[in-house]
Amino acid sequence: MSEQPAIGGKSFTAVAINCAAKAGEWIKTKLGNYTSLSQKYSAQDLVTEVDKGSEKMIRNLIMTHFPDHSFLGEEGVEPGPEASAKALQGVRGAEYLWIVDPVDGTTNFVHGFPFFSVSIALAHKGEVMVGVVYDPMRDELFVAEKGKGAYVHGRRMSVSQEDTLRDSLIATGFPPDEAFARPMNLKGLQALVPQVRNIRSSGSAALHMAYVAAGRLSGFWEFGLNAWDLAAGALLVKESGGTVTDTLGNPYDLGIRNVVASNGRIHDQFLGELKKADAAG
Numbered sequence: 001m002s003e004q005p006a007i008g009g010k011s012f013t014a015v016a017i018n019c020a021a022k023a024g025e026w027i028k029t030k031l032g033n034y035t036s037l038s039q040k041y042s043a044q045d046l047v048t049e050v051d052k053g054s055e056k057m058i059r060n061l062i063m064t065h066f067p068d069h070s071f072l073g074e075e076g077v078e079p080g081p082e083a084s085a086k087a088l089q090g091v092r093g094a095e096y097l098w099i100v101d102p103v104d105g106t107t108n109f110v111h112g113f114p115f116f117s118v119s120i121a122l123a124h125k126g127e128v129m130v131g132v133v134y135d136p137m138r139d140e141l142f143v144a145e146k147g148k149g150a151y152v153h154g155r156r157m158s159v160s161q162e163d164t165l166r167d168s169l170i171a172t173g174f175p176p177d178e179a180f181a182r183p184m185n186l187k188g189l190q191a192l193v194p195q196v197r198n199i200r201s202s203g204s205a206a207l208h209m210a211y212v213a214a215g216r217l218s219g220f221w222e223f224g225l226n227a228w229d230l231a232a233g234a235l236l237v238k239e240s241g242g243t244v245t246d247t248l249g250n251p252y253d254l255g256i257r258n259v260v261a262s263n264g265r266i267h268d269q270f271l272g273e274l275k276k277a278d279a280a281g
Contacts, residue, residue: 012122013145016132019061020118023054024136027103032112047106051075054102058120062098070094074101074228081177081257084226092254097123099254101228104133105204114138119206121231126254131232131239133210142210142236150213150239159242159263160215165192165273168218168266171200171208173225181224181258184281188221191277205259209233212261213240219262219270221247223281227254234261243267247280 027050034048055075062071070091077087091097098120103109105116114137122130131150133142142157144150150157162168172189175181193199200217202208206229208220213236234244234252243264244252249271252259258281262270274280 012130013132013143015062015065016120016122016130017134017141017143019058020120020132020134021141022061023057023102024118024134026057027054027109027116027118028136031109031114034110037110047075048103048110050109051103051106054118055100058100058102058118066096066098069096069098071098072100072227073098074226081224084257085255088227088254092123092126094123095125097126099123099128099227099231101206104206104229105202108203113203115202115204115207117204117207117210119228119232121228121235123231123254128231128235128254131235133206133232133236135207135210140210142213144213144232144235144239146235146239148239150236152210152214157214157236157240159212159237159240160218161265162218162263163265165195165219165266165269166197168196169198169200169216170196170219170221170262170270171202171211171217172220173201173203173205173208173222175222175224177224180281184223184258184279185221187277188274188279191273191279195273205229206233209244209261210236212242212263213237215240215263218266219260221258221260221270221274223247223258225257225259230256230259234259237261245271247271247274 101119211217247258
């Protein structure tokens, strides 16, 4: 990779990678070995001491290097969409804001299903500059810098070449919010299943986004997500040549909760099918 954004000689990207790798390795040692499990927003929204420990580890490492930076982590925010929106509102104007999901895919982690990740992004005045998603079970590190491309295993990533939904493998997730997000997602699912090659739901939005960036999925959509689910993944997709919008087609920003990410080629068709099914929110 070319030169990395740095401050006082310390590379932002190097710190993000180091944090993700250290937290990821620690999380892996805890698989099948966590002790506390509790519900947050609903029976589907889980938290363990591993989520909290991972976030603390990442926060401490970042603050050691950049004590003046702001920090938004999932576990520091009360459960529920209103609290998430409020927490983001409080910091989104910060000069430098680290946005962290310490374990994206906690339900998978709890069940020993090996698909979860650590997601770390750095935004400068509301714009994501660095995005790192690390999958400790496969030891796959996805890294993007604004304007400099996205990489996995040190190799440049590019999105898939599918031109139609018919030929596409896409992914989604099932949100914990029973009032709005889940019914909307299910409506979209019903409309899209007959239109695509197949659909996957593997339980980590950050990894799904990384897979769109790597060309393993042609698209991903989900409702009711948060900045920490999406910030790093959105940069990965964009820097790999893909497109990220909300479900109505507005460009990605930190406040987006309902996301559509794709290789770009299928994006209009993807959005159109959601709209046609009244599943765009």
